[in-house]
Every structure is written in C-alpha cells, then in structure tokens.
Amino acid sequence: xxxxxxxxxxxxxxxxxxxxxxxxxxxxxxxxxxxxxxxxxxxxxxxxxxxxxxxxxxxxxxxxxxxxxxxxxxxxxxxxxxxxxxxxxxxxxxxxxxxxxxxxxxxxxxxxxxxxxxxx
Amino acid sequence: xxxxxxxxxxxxxxxxxxxxxxxxxxxxxxxxxxxxxxxxxxxxxxxxxxxxxxxxxxxxxxxxxxxxxxxxxxxxxxxxxxxxxxxxxxxxxxxxxxxxxxxxxxxxxxxxxxxxxxxxxxxxxxxxxxxxxxxxxxxxxxxxxxxxxxxxxxxxxxxxxxxxxxxxxxxxxxxxxxxxxxxxxxxxxxxxxxxxxxxxxxxxxxxxxxxxxxxxxxxxxxxxxxxxxxxxxxxxxxxxxxxxxxxxxxxxxxxxxxxxxxxxxxxxxxxxxxxxxxxxxxxxxxxxxxxxxxxxxxxxxxxxxxxxxxxxxxxxxxxxxxxxxxxxxxxxxxxxxxxxxxxxxxxxxxxxxxxxxxxxxxxxxxxxxxxxxxxxxxxxxxxxxxxxxxxx
Numbered sequence: 001x002x003x004x005x006x007x008x009x010x011x012x013x014x015x016x017x018x019x020x021x022x023x024x025x026x027x028x029x030x031x032x033x034x035x036x037x038x039x040x041x042x043x044x045x046x047x048x049x050x051x052x053x054x055x056x057x058x059x060x061x062x063x064x065x066x067x068x069x070x071x072x073x074x075x076x077x078x079x080x081x082x083x084x085x086x087x088x089x090x091x092x093x094x095x096x097x098x099x100x101x102x103x104x105x106x107x108x109x110x111x112x113x114x115x116x117x118x119x120x
Numbered sequence: 121x122x123x124x125x126x127x128x129x130x131x132x133x134x135x136x137x138x139x140x141x142x143x144x145x146x147x148x149x150x151x152x153x154x155x156x157x158x159x160x161x162x163x164x165x166x167x168x169x170x171x172x173x174x175x176x177x178x179x180x181x182x183x184x185x186x187x188x189x190x191x192x193x194x195x196x197x198x199x200x201x202x203x204x205x206x207x208x209x210x211x212x213x214x215x216x217x218x219x220x221x222x223x224x225x226x227x228x229x230x231x232x233x234x235x236x237x238x239x240x241x242x243x244x245x246x247x248x249x250x251x252x253x254x255x256x257x258x259x260x261x262x263x264x265x266x267x268x269x270x271x272x273x274x275x276x277x278x279x280x281x282x283x284x285x286x287x288x289x290x291x292x293x294x295x296x297x298x299x300x301x302x303x304x305x306x307x308x309x310x311x312x313x314x315x316x317x318x319x320x321x322x323x324x325x326x327x328x329x330x331x332x333x334x335x336x337x338x339x340x341x342x343x344x345x346x347x348x349x350x351x352x353x354x355x356x357x358x359x360x361x362x363x364x365x366x367x368x369x370x371x372x373x374x375x376x377x378x379x380x381x382x383x384x385x386x387x388x389x390x391x392x393x394x395x396x397x398x399x400x401x402x403x404x405x406x407x408x409x410x411x412x413x414x415x416x417x418x419x420x421x422x423x424x425x426x427x428x429x430x431x432x433x434x435x436x437x438x439x440x441x442x443x444x445x446x447x448x449x450x451x452x453x454x455x456x457x458x459x460x461x462x463x464x465x466x467x468x469x470x471x472x473x474x475x476x477x478x479x480x481x482x483x484x485x486x487x488x489x490x491x492x493x494x495x496x497x498x499x500x501x502x503x504x505x506x507x508x509x510x511x512x
Contacts, residue, residue: 007121007122008121008123009121022121026121026123029123030123031167031171031172031362032171032172032173034173034437034462034464035435035436035437035462035469037436037491050491053491054121055436055437055462056172056462057172057173057176057362057366057461057462057464058172058362058365058366058461059439060437060439061121061122061123062121062122063121064121
C-alpha cells in the first residue's frame, strides 16, 4: 500500500513497517540536495514531529513523521550521498522505516491519485 | 515538510505574481524555463533547468549569464557636464576617494549613516560627464533619495532604467570579446562605453562571484538581443539567484541585509580596506562622511566584533541566524551566522558570521546551535575560493 501526506511524504507499507521518503514533487521543488539528517534506529516518533532534515544548497527542510511508530532502519546511502534522495526520491532515495503503532492510520492518508491532485 | 520554508516556490505562494515588477528580460527567463521567485519586489529567476549546483559549477568553469536588472543604477550628472562637480557631494556620503577616481574607473564603497552603520554597499564608476552608482535592489529608492537630498540643484540624480547583465567566469572575457573586442583590454574595475550589436552599453569589469567577468548596462529595448547573443555562445549558461548567492558566499562577498546592515559598521564588517587612505585619519581629506567619528575610531582601536569566514567541521550546513557560542556547552551566544549554506566548489558547507574580535582569528573553533545541537566551526580566511579577477 502506497500513501501520501499533505506534507509531501510518502509511505509504502510492508506488514506493519512503512518505508518513508519525500515525494518526487517535493524533491523537484527543493532542487539539488546536499545534506540529509535521519532519525536514530529505535527512536519512537509521534505523528507530526520533525523526524529528518533534507537540505538543499539554499535551505533546510524538516521532514515530519507521517504517522507514529518506532524507527527500525535508516537509509545509510542517503546520508553518504544526499543527491541520491533527489535523484530517486520514491525509490533508492527512501529515508527511514517506521514500525507503525497503528497500521489502520494509513487509511486516512492520500492515495497516489489524491496526492497528484493535491500537489497540482 | 513545508516547501514554503524550503525557499521553494509553492503554487500557493502568497505574493501574487502580478504585483511584482519584471525586468526587461522577463520573457526570456520564461522561455529558458526559469523558476521565478519574488525578490526585492521583482519576479526573478531562482534557477534554470540545469539546477543550482550545475549553474554554480559552470560559472566557475566557463561563463554564467545573470540578469541583475533589479539592482539600482543611479546616474549623478552635473548640469555643467563635468563629473568632477559631483565628487564632493558623493564623498560627503561615501567614505572612499571619489575625487581621485579616474575617468573610466570604478570603486567599491558604501553609504554610511550618522551612527556609522552601512545603509547599503555599492559601486561608483566615473564617466567623463557623470558618476554611475550601482546599488542593491532592496535599497534603491532610499539610496536615490539620500543621494538626491545631498546634491545641489545643479546636479541631476536619477535612476537609469537600463537592464543590467552580468557575465561571469573564466571564459567571460573570451565570450564578450567576440561581440565587443575592445573589452579584452579592460582590467578589473575598468569601465567603458562600448557598442554591443550596435547599441551603446556601459561595461565594467567586475562582478559578485569572485570570478573574472563583466557587468553590462544595456538599454532596455536592446537587452533581449544582447542577452540572446551572449547565451548563443557555447560557453555560456543562464544562472539564477540561487547560484549567485552560493558563488558570492564562497567568494567571501557580503550581502547587504544579511552580512552587513545599518547595525554593522564597515570596520566590524571587515570592509575597512575599502575606506580610501585619503579619507582616513591622517589622510588628505580625513572624515567628512556620516559616522566618521565612530568609523575612524574603530580603525584606530579595532572593532569589538568582526565579520569572519566560518567552515563547519561536519557536513551539515549552518544557516543565517544560527547563534554562535564559544564553547560546546553552556554560555550565552557570542555572535551569529549572517550567511551560510553549501559551497558547491568546495563540496562542503561554508558560512560567514559576526564574532567578538577575540574569537575572530583564523583557526579559532566556535560552535553554532543547529536544531538544538552545537556543531563546531573553524574561523577561516576569506575568500573560501581564490578570486579570478584580471588585475594585470
């Protein structure tokens, strides 16, 4: 299941673990990325809190936790090569994985068509 | 994430596009695929299709074309036809040697206020019949009013409506020489009236990137033709405001409104070098400009704080307004970052900031608060990248 937030994040659910990243639309708006900061594995995140940071040459942007849960894995390749997040934001440029407190919360988020409409 | 806070332009940007002024090159920017943003009341290109990193690197390696028509160009023209008559009025506002400025030469300076703060920084060029002053976009109305108020009736002070194009980079001279061969002989800070495609332009060998290059004032109706001719050269790419900022930051050049402002004196701003010897204590015409008492005293005794270069030791950029601390824990802020970001040519974050003189020596380690963590930075000499000016 692939879902999107109005804060321009995507989540792909596998069991009760969601892979989280920024949307292609967000990456395009931000421009070339030069720095990525990710949460620590094991950290518990509450929906809406700042979980990661992506920085372009010009500005830093917080990436908020789209749902509540515990961080199980982070994308080390994104840390060492921030440009990879901009190059493939919805694939190899994923940011972290989150074991969701409540999988059903995914249902309240936008599907791909709804997000495409939102981001217009 | 908030794309608004990212400096990216959201479709719902609060400033309606039709309230913004447009430069004479607006249609060209749109044709080139620029992402336009509001800047100092103008719709300006933030970046083109190549993107900021490529635009930055291309300017350092070849040549970049910049539309800087938003900047203020002010002609100060004595009715007598002799520029010399206006030199005294300008020297009363600007602490540099303007009487001694040769025809066809340009000098960097600033308008100071009575407290010794920097109202704006600028370039003054001397032509046979007038001075041509180039000021920052956000300050041009105030600068025009201030200069006009200080000039007698016999001197006309007016905004010049020309477009302003910057061509910057190691290939800039080769490119411009194909259109105007006489520019090849110009040295850094020379100013010439030059015909380009049959139109009289005012060309100076200067810029805001740390590279060799030119700034070209072109009558608005000819601006697009001149721009297209420059962009037709294979060495030239159009460059947006994003790369203009990263280029000037690496070059250690201050931005008014960020690194320098009315709260900063030229001496604090590490710009005392620009105050001409003739205007200093013991010079031929010491003082005689707003704030002279404070500024000349600071030159003697040294300022309490200074603008410095800063290199974060880690990979995280440290941005403007980050407070600076002397220690990794505890204590009150001792200064602040005034500009900061990523230096594409260095492949590392760079910043400038204000620090107490005791912490301003290169090699001093200070700490910036970034998202609640204290990150170490080293005070570093400016510029971060060597200048490519043609001084010879």
